[in-house]
Amino acid sequence: MKIRRIDVLVIGAGASGLTSAIKLAEMGYEVSVVERENTLGGILNQCIHSGFGLHYFNEELTGPEFADRLIGLLPDALYLAPNATVDRLIDDENGLGALVFSPESGITRYSSRAIVLAMGCRERNRGNIHIPGSRPSGVYTAGLAQRLVNIEGYIPGKDVVIVGSGDIGLIMARRMSWVGAKVHCVVEIQPYPSGLTRNIVQCLNDFNIPLHLSHVVTKINGNDRVQSVEISPVSREKERGPGSFTVECDTLLLSVGLVPENELTRKFGIAMNHETSGPKVDSRLMTSKPGVFACGNVLHVHDLVDYACEEAERCAKGVDEFLRGVAPETGGPVVSGANVRYVVPGAYNPGSDNRFYLRPMIVKNKSRLSVRAGEVEIYGKNLPHVQPSEMVEATLSKDALKACSGQTLEVRIE
Ligand SMILES: Cc1cc2nc3c(=O)[nH]c(=O)nc-3n(C[C@H](O)[C@H](O)[C@H](O)COP(=O)(O)OP(=O)(O)OC[C@H]3O[C@@H](n4cnc5c(N)ncnc54)[C@H](O)[C@@H]3O)c2cc1C
Numbered sequence: 001m002k003i004r005r006i007d008v009l010v011i012g013a014g015a016s017g018l019t020s021a022i023k024l025a026e027m028g029y030e031v032s033v034v035e036r037e038n039t040l041g042g043i044l045n046q047c048i049h050s051g052f053g054l055h056y057f058n059e060e061l062t063g064p065e066f067a068d069r070l071i072g073l074l075p076d077a078l079y080l081a082p083n084a085t086v087d088r089l090i091d092d093e094n095g096l097g098a099l100v101f102s103p104e105s106g107i108t109r110y111s112s113r114a115i116v117l118a119m120g121c122r123e124r125n126r127g128n129i130h131i132p133g134s135r136p137s138g139v140y141t142a143g144l145a146q147r148l149v150n151i152e153g154y155i156p157g158k159d160v161v162i163v164g165s166g167d168i169g170l171i172m173a174r175r176m177s178w179v180g181a182k183v184h185c186v187v188e189i190q191p192y193p194s195g196l197t198r199n200i201v202q203c204l205n206d207f208n209i210p211l212h213l214s215h216v217v218t219k220i221n222g223n224d225r226v227q228s229v230e231i232s233p234v235s236r237e238k239e240r241g242p243g244s245f246t247v248e249c250d251t252l253l254l255s256v257g258l259v260p261e262n263e264l265t266r267k268f269g270i271a272m273n274h275e276t277s278g279p280k281v282d283s284r285l286m287t288s289k290p291g292v293f294a295c296g297n298v299l300h301v302h303d304l305v306d307y308a309c310e311e312a313e314r315c316a317k318g319v320d321e322f323l324r325g326v327a328p329e330t331g332g333p334v335v336s337g338a339n340v341r342y343v344v345p346g347a348y349n350p351g352s353d354n355r356f357y358l359r360p361m362i363v364k365n366k367s368r369l370s371v372r373a374g375e376v377e378i379y380g381k382n383l384p385h386v387q388p389s390e391m392v393e394a395t396l397s398k399d400a401l402k403a404c405s406g407q408t409l410e411v412r413i414e
Pocket residue numbers: 011012013014015016017034035036037041042043044047050051052053084085086087118119120121143146167168171261264295296297298301302303304305306308
């Protein structure tokens with residue numbers, strides 16, 4: 001078996017993997033990026049709509065344009081291995097590393113001083129939400145349908161119902177309309193839309209596509225191909241009654257959430273965060289396994305690529321400190337309080353300013369983000385509007401963190 005020795009192995013060449021690799025190579029480390037697809041850019045390549053890069057490049061770009069910008073920043077010295085899949089992480093007599101399979105070069109053992117996990121996320125599917133009925137063809141996850149239309153050049157169906165009003169579902173409602181399909185409706189279990197308001201307006205309202213809030217698909221009918229779906233209000237999920245209706249369609253697209261791609265992480269015995277489904281990380285984004293770091297959607301699902309890139313830069317900084325033997329000052333844990341689903345990272349370093357990303361659990365206008373050490377608020381900011389689909393950012397100053405070092409911080413939305 002071939003062995004490749006490097007300083008840092010980055011797994012995944014999406015926005016976060018590429019950004020961390022660029023920063024680490026700029027710092028002078030020998031870096032390899034392993035990517036299972038034969039193109040670089042990850043999920044960005046299939047997101048041909050605009051809306052990327054407003055913060056990171058101060059410009060509105062499409063997904064492929066954003067990827068192209070990052071690829072343009074890759075230094076020549078960086079070793080790229082496309083079409084190569086990391087099968088497992090290893091820690092043995094050769095040190096930390098990974099086993100990589102590739103059709104071109106067979107099996108290679110990478111041996112590195114640090115690893116950056118940047119494997120992105122995957123979509124929840126029909127099995128995850130238990131829709132009853134038959135099992136005909138024509139049921140796709142929205143991201144797969146997006147890939148079929150935007151990259152492979154296929155139109156997955158003509159009469160479409162979409163489950164889930166998250167951004168991918170909304171964007172696919174517009175995309176399917178543009179390619180000539182009839183999008184009958186979007187069905188959302190929550191009493192409020194899950195996606196960004198701009199996407200509700202631009203992807204549904206502009207195309208007169210109805211959005212049924214507090215509704216679920218209760219049955220899929222069809223033998224070879226989907227023929228219709230039954231839709232009911234949430235309150236009548238069990239007995240079809242008033243408010244239930246049937247829509248004839250040949251395609252059902254599911255946009256029912258994303259989860260971090262955590263197989264490698266879990267198999268390696270890294271401690272997991274049950275609130276994010278990604279690994280637990282400390283203030284420099286290092287997992288419970290020394291030398292293994294994580295950033296981007298594999299850590300927690302981001303709604304903006306700009307945040308994924310910012311986090312990847314911080315991750316590269318954490319790797320650099322680890323490789324130079326600089327230990328972070330340990331302040332204490334950071335935990336989610338009222339109305340906060342999760343906060344990342346779950347620890348703070350009082351030796352520097354710290355940035356946190358958190359996800360609200362509520363929809364509310366005029367709310368307040370409050371970070372407390374005991375009963376003392378050490379950071380607060382007013383938020384005009386919060387909703388679960390919009391991640392919130394908070395940057396706490398070194399001075400504020402120094403003053404409460406040793407205590408647990410609780411993050412609340414009130
Ligand atoms: C449909 C959709 C629409 C979006 N729209 C917007 C938008 O309008 N604006 C915006 O700012 N953001 C948007 N986002 C969010 C943003 O694009 C993502 O958060 C960001 O691109 C994620 O980057 P990543 O590197 O973490 O993951 P990914 O891009 O998913 O990259 C992960 C990479 O890891 C590779 N990989 C996984 N496992 C392995 C393995 N075992 N071995 C080797 N390689 C592996 C994968 O092939 C993939 O290339 C959207 C996301 C989606 C899904």
